Amino acid sequence: MSAMDMPADLPKEAARPVARARPAAPRLSWLTLALMTTASVASLRAAPTMAVYGLACVFLYLIPAIVFLLPTALVSAELASGWPGGVYRWVSEGLSKPLGFLAVWCQFAMTIFYYPSLLAFVASTIAYVIDPALASNGIYTAIVIMVLYWTGVWISSRGTKALAGLSSWGLVIGTLIPGTVLVVLGMVFLGQGNSSAAPMTSSHLLPQWAGLASLVLIVNNFLSYSGMEMNAVHVSSLKNPAKEYPKSMFLAMGLVLLIFILPALAISWVVPANQLSLTAGVMQAFDAFFAHFHVGWMTPIAAVMLVSAALGGMLTWLAGPSKGLLEISRSEGYLPPYLQRLNKHGIQQNILVTQGVVTTVIALMYALIPNVSNVYWIFSTITTQVYLIVYLLMFVAAMRLRKTQPDHPRGYRVPALNLLCVVGLLASVAALAIGFVPPSQFGGGSIGVYVAIIGGGLLILGLLVPYLFLRLRKPSWRTHAADPTGEEATS
Numbered sequence: 001m002s003a004m005d006m007p008a009d010l011p012k013e014a015a016r017p018v019a020r021a022r023p024a025a026p027r028l029s030w031l032t033l034a035l036m037t038t039a040s041v042a043s044l045r046a047a048p049t050m051a052v053y054g055l056a057c058v059f060l061y062l063i064p065a066i067v068f069l070l071p072t073a074l075v076s077a078e079l080a081s082g083w084p085g086g087v088y089r090w091v092s093e094g095l096s097k098p099l100g101f102l103a104v105w106c107q108f109a110m111t112i113f114y115y116p117s118l119l120a121f122v123a124s125t126i127a128y129v130i131d132p133a134l135a136s137n138g139i140y141t142a143i144v145i146m147v148l149y150w151t152g153v154w155i156s157s158r159g160t161k162a163l164a165g166l167s168s169w170g171l172v173i174g175t176l177i178p179g180t181v182l183v184v185l186g187m188v189f190l191g192q193g194n195s196s197a198a199p200m201t202s203s204h205l206l207p208q209w210a211g212l213a214s215l216v217l218i219v220n221n222f223l224s225y226s227g228m229e230m231n232a233v234h235v236s237s238l239k240n241p242a243k244e245y246p247k248s249m250f251l252a253m254g255l256v257l258l259i260f261i262l263p264a265l266a267i268s269w270v271v272p273a274n275q276l277s278l279t280a281g282v283m284q285a286f287d288a289f290f291a292h293f294h295v296g297w298m299t300p301i302a303a304v305m306l307v308s309a310a311l312g313g314m315l316t317w318l319a320g321p322s323k324g325l326l327e328i329s330r331s332e333g334y335l336p337p338y339l340q341r342l343n344k345h346g347i348q349q350n351i352l353v354t355q356g357v358v359t360t361v362i363a364l365m366y367a368l369i370p371n372v373s374n375v376y377w378i379f380s381t382i383t384t385q386v387y388l389i390v391y392l393l394m395f396v397a398a399m400r401l402r403k404t405q406p407d408h409p410r411g412y413r414v415p416a417l418n419l420l421c422v423v424g425l426l427a428s429v430a431a432l433a434i435g436f437v438p439p440s441q442f443g444g445g446s447i448g449v450y451v452a453i454i455g456g457g458l459l460i461l462g463l464l465v466p467y468l469f470l471r472l473r474k475p476s477w478r479t480h481a482a483d484p485t486g487e488e489a490t491s
Helices: 009-014 019-020 030-041 049-053 054-082 089-093 097-130 132-134 139-159 160-192 217-222 231-237 242-269 281-292 296-318 318-330 350-367 374-405 417-434 447-472
Strands: none
Touching: 009 054, 009 231, 009 447, 019 049, 019 242, 030 231, 030 242, 049 054, 049 281, 054 217, 054 231, 054 242, 054 417, 089 097, 089 374, 097 132, 097 296, 097 318, 097 374, 097 447, 132 242, 132 281, 132 296, 139 296, 139 350, 160 217, 160 242, 160 296, 231 242, 231 417, 242 281, 350 374, 374 417, 374 447
C-alpha cells in the first residue's frame, strides 16, 4: 500500500498563544521532501498487476500519473499549507463536518481491505521459501492473513515506539534493493540474447483493445499513487514553497514512475502473462531469474526482504488511520464510547480488534474462492473505490475553499487550481466507473456477481456504515472532557 494521509489535531495550536512562541519547524530541502514522498508511495507489490500488459504498462502508469497523481499532489499542497490537520479539516472547512467524517472514515475503511491484499502478497512470497504451490492455495493464504494480522494487532496494542522507523527501512530493504536487483537481472537476461516473454516492440506501447475490460487494470494504479497528499503537510517547511514544492513533486513523480515501471517490465520479460500471479508475480520473476543465473539460493533472501518490508509497513500504519479517526470522534461523538476506549498503553485497541474481526471474515474469502489472484484483485479494487471517495471530496472542497475563502493565508497556491481539480475529479469518477468492469482475467466469471461484490463493498463500507454512525450518534458519544483539544481541532 502504498501510505495514507492521516488527520491530526493540529488546529489546536491556534487556540493556544504559547504555540506561536515555539521555534519554527526545521527546514526541509525540496530534494528531501521528494525522497520522503517517494518512500510514502513507491512499492513493488503492484508490479505484477501491470506486468501482464508488458510494454503497455508504461502507458498505463503515465496516464494516471498525469490525470490523478499530479492534481492530487499539487491540490493537497495548497490545502495543507492553509489548513493544517489533514483531510478531515480540509473537507470540514470546505464542505461540512459530516462530509469531513466521511472522508476520514474512508481513509480508515480502505485499510480493512488493504491489509488482506497486502498480507496475501506476503503469504505468496513466503510460499516461495516453503513450497511455491502454496501461493495459489486459498486456505494457506487465509491462515497467513489471520495469523499475521492478529500478531500485528497485538504488537501495535503494546504501543511499541520502535515501529516508527520501519517504513523508512522498508523503502530501502523491500523496494529499492530488490527492485534494482530485479531490473539489473532483467537487463542482463535480455543482454545475453534471451527473448522477452512479452513483446517489446513499438506496436505494443498501447494496450490491445479487447473491449473495456482490457483497460481495467489501470484502476489499481490510482491506489498505487495514493499517499502523495500525506507529505503535503510539510509544504510550510520549505524555504520557498511556491517554487520548491512543484519541483519536489515532479522529481518524486519521476522516481515513483521508475520504481513502478522498470520492475513491472522486468517481470514481463521473464514470466508470461498467462502464468503470472497477481500476488506472487514478484517472486515468480526472482525465481525465474535466479534459476537462469544458477543462484537459486538467493530466492529465500529476496523473499525475506520483501516480507520484512511489507510487514514493517503494515505495523507502521496499522494504528495510524484508526488513531486519526479516534481523535476526531472523541471531539465530535462520531463513534460509540466502546470504540473510543484506550488500553493502558494509550492505544485504540477496541477499534483494532473490531477491524480485525472484519479482516478475519474477509480473509476467509481466500479459502472459499478457488482463484487467489481473483480475490486479490477484488479486494484491491474495493480498496481503490473506497479511497477514491476521499479524493472526490478533497477536490470539491479545494474548489469551494478557493471561492469562499480566497484571502485565507496559504503558503502555496496552485496555478489553475479549478482546472486541476476538474481533471482530478473526472479521473476519479472514471476510475470509479471502470472499477465495476471485470478485468479480462475474469473471462468466464459472472459480471453480475463481480459488480455486486464491488458495489456492495463500496456502498456498505464506504457509505452505509459512516451514515449509520452519523445517524445513530448521541450527545453522550462526545467525550470532549477526555480530549480537551478536540473542539478546537474541529472548529
